[in-house]
Amino acid sequence: xxxxxxxxxxxxxxxxxxxxxxxxxxxxxxxxxxxxxxxxxxxxxxxxxxxxxxxxxxxxxxxxxxxxxxxxxxxxxxxxxxxxxxxxxxxxxxxxxxxxxxxxxxxxxxxxxxxxxxxxxxxxxxxxxxxxxxxxxxxxxxxxxxxxxxxxxxxxxxxxxxxxxxxxxxxxxxxxxxxxxxxxxxxxxxxxxxxxxxxxxxxxxxxxxxxxxxxxxxxxxxxxxxxxxxxxxxxxxxxxxxxxxxxxxxxxxxxxxxxxxxxxxxxxxxxxxxxxxxxxxxxx
Amino acid sequence: xxxxxxxxxxxxxxxxxxxxxxxxxxxxxxxxxxxxxxxxxxxxxxxxxxxxxxxxxxxxxxxxxxxxxxxxxxxxxxxxxxxxxxxxxxxxxxxxxxxxxxxxxxxxxxxxxxxxxxxxxxxxxxxxxxxxxxxxxxxxxxxxxxxxxxxxxxxxxxxxxxxxxxxxxxxxxxxxxxxxxxxxxxxxxxxxxxxxxxxxxxxxxxxxxxxxxxxxxxxxxxxxxxxxxxxxxxxxxxxxxxxxxxxxxxxxxxxxxxxxxxxxxxxxxxxxxxxxxxxxxxxxxxxxxxxxxxxxxxxxxxxxxxxxxxxxxxxxxxxxxxxxxxxxxxxxxxxxxxx
Numbered sequence: 001x002x003x004x005x006x007x008x009x010x011x012x013x014x015x016x017x018x019x020x021x022x023x024x025x026x027x028x029x030x031x032x033x034x035x036x037x038x039x040x041x042x043x044x045x046x047x048x049x050x051x052x053x054x055x056x057x058x059x060x061x062x063x064x065x066x067x068x069x070x071x072x073x074x075x076x077x078x079x080x081x082x083x084x085x086x087x088x089x090x091x092x093x094x095x096x097x098x099x100x101x102x103x104x105x106x107x108x109x110x111x112x113x114x115x116x117x118x119x120x121x122x123x124x125x126x127x128x129x130x131x132x133x134x135x136x137x138x139x140x141x142x143x144x145x146x147x148x149x150x151x152x153x154x155x156x157x158x159x160x161x162x163x164x165x166x167x168x169x170x171x172x173x174x175x176x177x178x179x180x181x182x183x184x185x186x187x188x189x190x191x192x193x194x195x196x197x198x199x200x201x202x203x204x205x206x207x208x209x210x211x212x213x214x215x216x217x218x219x220x221x222x223x224x225x226x227x228x229x230x231x232x233x234x235x236x237x238x239x240x241x242x243x244x245x246x247x248x249x250x251x252x253x254x255x256x257x258x259x260x261x262x263x264x265x266x267x268x269x270x271x272x273x274x275x276x277x278x279x280x281x282x283x284x
Numbered sequence: 285x286x287x288x289x290x291x292x293x294x295x296x297x298x299x300x301x302x303x304x305x306x307x308x309x310x311x312x313x314x315x316x317x318x319x320x321x322x323x324x325x326x327x328x329x330x331x332x333x334x335x336x337x338x339x340x341x342x343x344x345x346x347x348x349x350x351x352x353x354x355x356x357x358x359x360x361x362x363x364x365x366x367x368x369x370x371x372x373x374x375x376x377x378x379x380x381x382x383x384x385x386x387x388x389x390x391x392x393x394x395x396x397x398x399x400x401x402x403x404x405x406x407x408x409x410x411x412x413x414x415x416x417x418x419x420x421x422x423x424x425x426x427x428x429x430x431x432x433x434x435x436x437x438x439x440x441x442x443x444x445x446x447x448x449x450x451x452x453x454x455x456x457x458x459x460x461x462x463x464x465x466x467x468x469x470x471x472x473x474x475x476x477x478x479x480x481x482x483x484x485x486x487x488x489x490x491x492x493x494x495x496x497x498x499x500x501x502x503x504x505x506x507x508x509x510x511x512x513x514x515x516x517x518x519x520x521x522x523x524x525x526x527x528x529x530x531x532x533x534x535x536x537x538x539x540x541x542x543x544x545x546x547x548x549x550x551x552x553x554x555x556x557x558x559x560x561x562x563x564x565x566x567x568x569x570x571x572x573x574x575x576x577x578x579x580x581x582x583x584x585x586x587x588x589x590x591x592x593x594x595x596x597x598x599x600x601x602x603x604x605x606x607x608x609x610x611x612x613x614x615x616x617x618x619x620x621x622x623x
Contacts, residue, residue, distance in 0.1 A: 010396055014393075014396070015394075018390065018393040018394060021393075022379070022382075022390050025381075025386065026379070026382070029382070029422065030381060100377060100378070100379065100380070101373055101375045101376065101377025101378075102378075102379055104343060104373060104377065105371075105373065105377045105438075106394065107343060108341050108343055108366055108369075108371045109366055109391075109394040109395060110363045110364075110366040110394075110395065111394050
């Protein structure tokens with residue numbers, strides 16, 4: 001028998017890598033999930049631009065400035081929608097692992113527990129980045145213009161990834177609380193539509209009814225979309241908080257990214273705490 | 285391995301597990317399993333088998349007692365414990381998105397099997413569990429038996445000196461079960477200590493060197509299968525009689541054997557358990573005929589673990605004294621001892 005008390009690879013980074021590989025492989029094995037989570041945003045992108053393009057263009061250009069197409073206006077919202085839809089799968093993956101027993105199997109292995117979850121999250125963030133990039137490419141083909149070019153596109157991907165973290169956290173919180181796959185899927189999906197529509201995603205704030213404006217102001221989706229849109233259009237687009245200390249798009253980006261980062265930390269922190277409690281060996 | 289001073293693979297004393305809702309799942313279990321032993325842990329559903337096993341593999345913390353696994357304390361160095369044990373849970377746990385090979389590969393990586401040895405180890409395990417020909421197929425198409433075997437392989441990647449098997453053959457057909465038994469016996473012959481929980485007494489009888497029976501969170505008997513069987517006392521004689529009421533036959537048998545036997549009515553007649561059941565069985569049949577009771581069938585056999593199990597789980601009084609009989613000399617609640 002070999003000396004079983006020593007691991008050949010006993011580093012935290014190795015555990016992150018091993019789990020990153022596992023979840024990436026699982027994603028590749030399930031191209032269906034990848035496609036389906038992109039399908040709805042793509043349908044939205046095409047239908048909305050075709051159906052509402054004519055009426056909406058007036059509303060979005062009411063504020064003056066250089067006229068923009070509805071495609072250009074909508075693509076950042078769709079990017080954030082992709083981010084939402086893809087983040088849901090994080091909790092679903094966790095529930096699947098719990099239900100299939102893989103979760104327990106991993107807990108009984110000598111891997112560093114935080115490395116396990118960091119590896120899984122990294123794989124999911126990479127997938128979200130790839131999906132947003134696909135949407136940006138598709139939007140460009142449909143006539144949307146990204147003001148910063150490729151750099152602007154990368155910035156939007158980055159904003160989408162930052163945005164996804166809080167919803168990933170939320171879906172994991174639901175997952176570890178319900179420990180049931182169907183509940184996790186339903187709860188996450190039910191949240192998605194109100195979050196999207198009660199935001200500045202499809203129309204400017206001032207074009208929305210008062211109560212929707214009120215909700216949109218406290219809706220995290222608004223901050224994600226405003227940040228992505230500021231980069232897309234190359235101008236200050238934030239309408240929920242007036243910030244003027246910075247210049248140009250930074251008047252949008254700074255407050256939006258701060259709000260998202262705080263939200264990520266809070267929800268991510270709760271998720272990490274709950275997963276940690278679920279995996280700790282205490283008899284609770 | 286300087287830390288390993290004891291020759292016990294498992295050294296657990298006074299283990300108690302009380303759940304948050306107040307359920308006392310394990311109430312003072314002592315286990316001392318020498319290295320290389322094939323140990324069976326028997327009990328009904330809810331007796332505390334799985335809770336005990338989860339506590340031993342660091343998935344649960346004991347609320348009382350001390351546990352040392354392969355010389356490592358479970359509270360002080362849980363990662364060292366995890367590195368030196370293999371654990372096959374009751375529910376099959378494999379990733380059905382991945383192929384058989386990828387499942388074993390992930391387990392190798394999780395246990396840090398070094399890169400050079402990895403490919404060879406994977407091939408070896410695929411051969412061992414006879415999945416080499418389907419190694420590149422995803423596991424979702426596998427039968428229950430194949431999944432179990434794959435699960436077993438992933439628990440063995442790091443050649444752990446101690447393997448926990450929690451009801452490993454539940455739900456398998458006899459053929460698949462026999463195959464798994466073969467693997468377990470093979471790795472035990474190679475020196476691996478095995479800790480098996482099971483509800484199949486036949487399984488424990490065939491595989492295990494020594495057994496403990498757990499009931500309501502307490503160990504109620506410990507010994508080799510033969511020792512436990514001899515505690516039941518002698519041979520078992522089942523007699524079928526052609527009568528709706530077996531009582532007259534039971535009365536005849538009671539008079540015949542006096543206090544030397546345990547006699548109970550059964551569905552078809554009566555059962556006699558006695559040291560002299562084999563020698564005096566024929567005379568009893570004659571006595572029954574003389575009493576005008578028609579015997580339609582009879583069967584004499586050595587006691588099985590089922591008899592042990594029933595005797596112990598049916599009979600409260602015999603437990604509370606803590607005396608499970610002569611062979612388990614260390615006392616009924618202490619699983620100490622070698623083979």
